[in-house]
Amino acid sequence: MQALATALRSALDLVxxxxxxGCDLPMAIRWPPFCGACSPLLEPVAPxxxxxxxxxxxxxxxxxxxxxxxxxxxxxxxxxxPALAALLVECAPLYGGAVDAxxxxxxxxxxxxxxxxxxxxxxxxxxxxALGARLLLSSVRRVRPTPAxxxxxxxxxKDNVRGAFEIAGPLGDRILVVDDVRTTGATLAELALTLRExxxxxxxxxxxxxxxx
Ligand SMILES: [Zn+2]
Numbered sequence: 001m002q003a004l005a006t007a008l009r010s011a012l013d014l015v016x017x018x019x020x021x022g023c024d025l026p027m028a029i030r031w032p033p034f035c036g037a038c039s040p041l042l043e044p045v046a047p048x049x050x051x052x053x054x055x056x057x058x059x060x061x062x063x064x065x066x067x068x069x070x071x072x073x074x075x076x077x078x079x080x081x082p083a084l085a086a087l088l089v090e091c092a093p094l095y096g097g098a099v100d101a102x103x104x105x106x107x108x109x110x111x112x113x114x115x116x117x118x119x120x121x122x123x124x125x126x127x128x129x130a131l132g133a134r135l136l137l138s139s140v141r142r143v144r145p146t147p148a149x150x151x152x153x154x155x156x157x158k159d160n161v162r163g164a165f166e167i168a169g170p171l172g173d174r175i176l177v178v179d180d181v182r183t184t185g186a187t188l189a190e191l192a193l194t195l196r197e198x199x200x201x202x203x204x205x206x207x208x209x210x211x212x213x
Pocket of ligand 1: 021023034
């Protein structure tokens, strides 16, 4: 098994040699995903926001992590998905088997067409596998395209996402919602509300990064 894993990793290194997720510096190994210069610049979140807190994040949206997420989401760098997903997978043991299903925050179909992929879904697959949980890719639909939250006053962001989601399939009892960046949390709160109204008993959320403040 170990030999197979090593062989697979070498094959992967030939196809896409490991680079730092923050600055593209070539690296000898895939873990940690940031180089020696970028790693110390990662900003941890407060302990109260670390998993398994109900609204957890891996780190603050700043420095090399913000660079990596921007490149992943907006510059077509889906090759960074495994490295970023690995940061989420690191959190898996903290949930102690208390998750039935992982739900990446759904994108509206128009946004999905525009971007070509759902960043949260790419990040969620390895995490669901590590948790032994189902990955919910079509159980919830985004029925309203929401304008960008950035630039809206905090008070309006909540109205902006109201009724944005609709349940479209089986869920689970305990769901972990995954997003790439948590800003005000309005989107995640609305999704959590929709899930609870749909009978989900426990909803927690995990973001790769959390906007400072
Ligand atoms: Zn770097």
